[in-house]
Amino acid sequence: MSTHAATATAIPQKTPLLQSRLGSFLAVVPLSIWVVNHLWNNLAAFNGGAAWQTSVTQYKHPYAQAFTFLIVMLPLLFHTGWGLVRMFSFKPNNLAYPYYGNVKYLVQRVAGLGVLFFIGAHVWLAFLQPRLIYGGAEPFAAIAYEMRWHPPTLMVYVLGVLGTAYHLANGLQGFAMGWGLLASERSMRRFEPWSIVIFLVLLGMGWGALFSLFKAGETDEIKVERTRIMQERGVQSDH
Numbered sequence: 001m002s003t004h005a006a007t008a009t010a011i012p013q014k015t016p017l018l019q020s021r022l023g024s025f026l027a028v029v030p031l032s033i034w035v036v037n038h039l040w041n042n043l044a045a046f047n048g049g050a051a052w053q054t055s056v057t058q059y060k061h062p063y064a065q066a067f068t069f070l071i072v073m074l075p076l077l078f079h080t081g082w083g084l085v086r087m088f089s090f091k092p093n094n095l096a097y098p099y100y101g102n103v104k105y106l107v108q109r110v111a112g113l114g115v116l117f118f119i120g121a122h123v124w125l126a127f128l129q130p131r132l133i134y135g136g137a138e139p140f141a142a143i144a145y146e147m148r149w150h151p152p153t154l155m156v157y158v159l160g161v162l163g164t165a166y167h168l169a170n171g172l173q174g175f176a177m178g179w180g181l182l183a184s185e186r187s188m189r190r191f192e193p194w195s196i197v198i199f200l201v202l203l204g205m206g207w208g209a210l211f212s213l214f215k216a217g218e219t220d221e222i223k224v225e226r227t228r229i230m231q232e233r234g235v236q237s238d239h
Helices: 017-047 049-056 064-089 100-133 140-149 151-178 185-216 220-233
Strands: none
Touching: 017 049, 017 064, 017 151, 017 185, 049 140, 064 100, 100 151, 140 151, 140 185, 140 220, 151 185
16 A cells, blocks of 8 residues: 555545635645745844844835735635635544545644644734834834744744644645646655655744744843833833
């Protein structure tokens, strides 16, 4: 029996081909481009707070921010709905067939749920809440301080980046299969190392950015700036 055995047992109804391809397209093209670009921009933290804020939070055109939000959120909402429908339309058969492909299928679904909650929290806390409630983008000092001095925040981001990197890298293989780019078991095996490389690159970018924020958060300048920000917001600082 091949290690790439069928990864799920389908309930009678099947996902239409056009809907399946549209769902995978919206998952891979706009969202993947945005994820890679977002991780790359966050690496600017190695160059300091000003460079990070310019790269991550500033937009050259007044409408660029709203446009970026829409081209990310609309495909994300569609992909989320599509993914949930697929998740409840198939059930894993890992107990009957404990093969590598089945394990990947199960981990992909678990990672997808984790990433859904992570992105929801991230979009609210790092994008919407600062702008809607405090009238501006999240300051570098605030997020760097949280990374260094609030372990739950750091852990959520570490696991969130891990899940995102895996879900995207593994999803590329599913995308290629769905669009007929990988039409044989041999081609899937040959693509596997590339999927692992993509996963490691994305993980390295994400964790690298987190490390730079973590290191920046321990400086006295960040502590002072964060205290000033909390005072302006009317929130009592815990340090």
